[in-house]
Amino acid sequence: MTCWYSLVKKNFPDFDQKDIKIGTFGSTTAQAVRDAGLRLDLEAPNVKSPSMTAALDLFIKENNKGK
Numbered sequence: 001m002t003c004w005y006s007l008v009k010k011n012f013p014d015f016d017q018k019d020i021k022i023g024t025f026g027s028t029t030a031q032a033v034r035d036a037g038l039r040l041d042l043e044a045p046n047v048k049s050p051s052m053t054a055a056l057d058l059f060i061k062e063n064n065k066g067k
Contacts, residue, residue: 005036023059025052 008015023042024030033040044055 005032005038021059023052023055 017038021041022033024033025044030040030043042055042059044052049055049058
């Protein structure tokens with residue numbers, strides 16, 4: 001279990017991700033989220049989004065379609 005996730009569990013022992021979105025920058029951090037059993041909603045950089053700003057922009061556009 002990663003250090004940051006241990007802190008989350010320590011400070012918020014009843015944490016349940018539900019509709020909380022988690023985004024990461026870098027493959028190591030993304031893997032740590034997955035290893036912790038959490039859902040990764042946004043990962044940067046990637047082919048479509050070379051920066052976190054671009055990834056957030058794309059994520060918001062894709063998740064607000066039809067709203």
